[in-house]
Amino acid sequence: MTIKGSCCCGGVRFELFEPPLMMGTCHCSRCRKAGSGVYAYVRAEAFHWLAGRDLVVRYQPRPPMRFNRSFCRRCGTSLGDPDSGRILAIAASCLDDDPGVRVAFEEYGPDAPPWEKPA
Ligand SMILES: [Zn+2]
Ligand SMILES: [Zn+2]
Numbered sequence: 001m002t003i004k005g006s007c008c009c010g011g012v013r014f015e016l017f018e019p020p021l022m023m024g025t026c027h028c029s030r031c032r033k034a035g036s037g038v039y040a041y042v043r044a045e046a047f048h049w050l051a052g053r054d055l056v057v058r059y060q061p062r063p064p065m066r067f068n069r070s071f072c073r074r075c076g077t078s079l080g081d082p083d084s085g086r087i088l089a090i091a092a093s094c095l096d097d098d099p100g101v102r103v104a105f106e107e108y109g110p111d112a113p114p115w116e117k118p119a
Contacts, residue, residue: 004050005094007077010051016042016090016099023092025111026106032063034069036078036091040099044086058083086106 003016022042030039052072056079057071067089070079080091092099 003097003099006096007072007075009075011055011074012072013050015048015050017046018095019100021113022106023101023103024107028108029111034078036080036093038092038103039080039089040092042088042090044088047088062102
């Protein structure tokens with residue numbers, strides 16, 4: 001069983017050969033601006049591009065910030081960072097199938113904006 005993922009325009013498609021190791025939500029301002037906050041952590045060996053790798057552009061922040069941000073350059077969908085590390089942080093918002101794993105932790109909770117939760 002594979003878990004499929006794609007961008008908004010459908011140009012970028014990928015699949016996971018196994019469920020994520022874990023999932024977590026980050027509330028920091030950088031994730032918020034990048035348009036993603038929930039990540040599925042996947043072993044690099046379990047990630048496979050199906051289409052559109054040429055559409056993927058990457059933003060590399062200046063140190064000390066270190067997490068790269070990849071996007072589809074046609075539709076802007078935030079993909080997480082599918083290109084670096086042994087454990088990839090994939091934007092869970094791209095997943096088309098239920099990964100079978102649930103969010104287990106949150107990061108930067110105090111940085112969450114006041115409008116994030118229902119008033
Ligand atoms: Zn796209
Ligand atoms: Zn973050």
